[in-house]
Amino acid sequence: MLKALVHSLVFVFLTLLTQIGGLAYLLYFVIRGRVPSHRFPKITNLLVFGLIYLSFSAGAALTAPLLGREPLPCFGAFTDSSIQMQSPLYCLLNRHYVSPRLKSLTFALADHVDARHPGSITLALDAGFPFIEGFPLLPHPSHDDGRKLDLAFYYKEPNGAYLPGVTKSPLGYWGFENPKNKANSACKKAAKTLSLRWNMEWFQLFVRHLELDRQRMATALKWLKNEGRKKGLSKILIEPHLARAFSISGGIVRFQGCRAARHDDHVHIQVSG
Ligand SMILES: [Zn+2]
Incomplete structure (x- = not known):
């Protein structure tokens, strides 16, 4: 038994x-x-x-x-692709599948960032599973149809050079960018129950001290909001203080609310179909 x-x-x-x-x-x-x-x-x-x-x-x-989901590149080091999964672990766990539309949009984004800032690598985090509409990819309940993808931020050494293919945290998640002034936090009193807004304080020991590469971040976010929307992007989730810092507030740029996961460690994008 x-x-x-x-x-x-x-x-x-x-x-x-x-x-x-x-x-x-x-x-x-x-x-x-x-x-x-x-x-x-x-x-x-x-x-x-x-x-x-x-x-x-x-x-x-x-x-x-054949059923409408395509894998994103797992081993970017062996190709000349400017988009790759942040870690082969995402591929080993089958969490790197997206719809053809989202795949081509992601490649276009990565090519644009690389064209503006040569040598750039855009890193993908959790995407979706290979099969079944409505099968959630936990802990992201909305990643259930291949039309959602999380992208890592771009980082550089403190006051130094861009670090291609590098993230603050080993997984790409949970290396948070807190607002300099706490008064600018969107969730001053985060819900204590039934909330996915994890602060992951214990995990911060594993997070490297890196800075956002603001140039690449601005290039990517502006492309997503303008060109991405023309290619079918319907929503960008990012924390309001970052949206303001990169002047992309409004339109398809949304705040996920205080009960959903924080989006100051990655950006969530989704296409309409
Ligand atoms: Zn997401």
């Missing part, structure tokens, strides 16, 4: 984290049930699961485009 509960929890956890990981676990479980496990060392189980999971992930990369 306890074993069944543990296996069910592993299935649910892998499904929520990677979408297809739960199915890979199910197949692994069936195979393991047919082969006496005592014949093999425990590491073999892990290798078999890993092999099934990677095969499923490769299958997803091949079939998702």
Whole structure:
């Protein structure tokens, strides 16, 4: 009974984290049930699961485009692409799929920033899963249709040079840009309950002391608001003090509210169709 509960929890956890990981676990479980496990060392189980999971992930990369979701580049270092995932971990977890429209918009943005500031790399964070309309990518409930994507900010050394492909935090998230004057904070009294507005104070130990690259930020945000809108962008979520700092307030630039995740560590974009 306890074993069944543990296996069910592993299935649910892998499904929520990677979408297809739960199915890979199910197949692994069936195979393991047919082969006496005592014949093999425990590491073999892990290798078999890993092999099934990677095969499923490769299958997803091949079939998702037929169903309207395309992967963003995972290994930018091996291509000349100016857009890439912030970490291969996002690809390993199948969280890098977007609609063709959002993909071409993201490439156009990255090319524009690179043309204005040669050597720039635009980094993508959580996007969407490969399959199923309405399947949320937690902890971003709205990332459920391939039409939403989070982009990392551009950073430079304090008073120094731009750092291509680098983020303040190891994941790209939670390296917050607090307003210099707390009175300018959009949420002076953040909701304590039922809120995704995490301050992640414990995580700040892992965040590097870097500055925003304001030139690249301004170029990217202005392109998104003007050219991006013409290409189907319907919403940009960023914290109001940053929208004011980069003079992009209004129009498709919105504030997500005080119960949703903070957007002073990344920018969220979404297309209409
Ligand atoms: Zn988002």
